Amino acid sequence: MKGQILKLAAIANAPTRTIIGLMSGTSLDGLDIALCQFEGTGYGTVCRLVDFITIPYTDAFRSRIKKIAFQPAAHLCELTVLNAEIGTYTAELVLQALKNWNFPASEVDIVASHGQTIFHAPKSFHLQDSAPNATLQIGDADHIAVKTGIITLSDFRQKHIAAGGEGAPLVFYGDSLLFTHRQENRILLNIGGISNFTWLPAGNSDLSAFSTDVGPGNTMMDQYVSIQFPGKSFDQDAIIARSGSVNQQLLEALMTDPFFELELPRTTGPEYFNLKYLEDALQKCGNPICSPADIMATLCAFSAGTIVQTIRLLTGDIPYEVYVSGGGMHNPLLHQMISEGLNLDLHSTHELGLNPDAKEAVLFALLANECIAGQQQAFKSRPGIPAVTMGKISLPD
Secondary structure, three states: OHHHHHHHHHHHHOOEEEEEEEEEOOOOOEEEEEEEEEEOOHHHOEEEEEEEEEEEOOHHHHHHHHHHOOOOOOOHHHHHHHHHHHHHHHHHHHHHHHHHHOOOHHHOOEEEEEEEEEEEEOHHHHOOOOOOOEEEEEOOHHHHHHHHOOOEEEOHHHHHHHOOOOOOOOHHHHHHHHHOOOOOOEEEEEEOOEEEEEEEOOOOOOOOOEEEEEEEOOHHHHHHHHHHOOOOOOOHHHHHHHOOOOOHHHHHHHHOOHHHHOOOOOOOOOOOOOHHHHHHHHHHOOOOOOOHHHHHHHHHHHHHHHHHHHHHHHHOOOOOEEEEEOHHHHOHHHHHHHHHHHOOOOEEHHHHOOOOOOHHHHHHHHHHHHHHHOOOOOOOOEOOEOOOOOOEEEOOO
């Protein structure tokens, strides 16, 4: 044990650290693996993305997660087994990626694992006054550490909640350290299963930076496609949505919900935005006649509309630029609707020097770097953004 603690101290004091960041989002499409090298901490952080890969989950594995993820009830035995299984499987995928890159595991200092979100329940969702915000990610990190031989950090969101946050979104910490600009107001928009963004006022501005979930990104579209079009897990290139027409009645019903009246920042998940939400909206507007393609077009407009509405509400007349990341950026219709709604050309985080598909995995590597080597808190605590280090440490032996 003493040897591992001394090793951890040596990593903390080293001039550079090699950290693997892992992310599996609510879309359940696979594991993002980012091999990063860090120099410095806080606003002096320099991050280099050495390599990146997304390894898709098998259909059988994805189906097993879907049986319990975001459901109001789950079989405890299945949940318990999956916690260990996801940890083991994650370790196997990390070792597979390292083999593909011909990069020795012995040269990796830390693995930073987000885990698989099973349920996200802020107080605005569970409505229990006496209970705190809550979230659950599984994929036990001890299994990752033991099977890879690499010190592993995990379960980042619990510290955020313990310190008064909602456990999400955590992108603020990475976005603000890496992408704050002296003169340009920026919105770092990430469109995964759920859409979120970080508002980064120019460094010389008196405005406050923060991150917030917006609403659905891909999640409702992906859920609907998987039910209506067997064999498909998402609408490739928006082919289905482009063949349909937006139903304005349904769109209005989807956009009218108490969630969108909550103050920013706010958090949510597929527990809230799902096919039940769609069914309720259809009933609310009298079940208009819509083809599956019309529903897909309307769901796409819904995701775009919530993003446009929230950004416009925040920015008013302030000039800003939008940098997009996440799977939703590959949906051309969603991209077009957002761009037209904001009357603005959208940029990719490629223009900021970071692969947009790798961005969230890099974020968790950065959180691990701060936890292990941060000299002091880089942030002042504010509502929704507690100034804490995050990540639980699992040692290989």
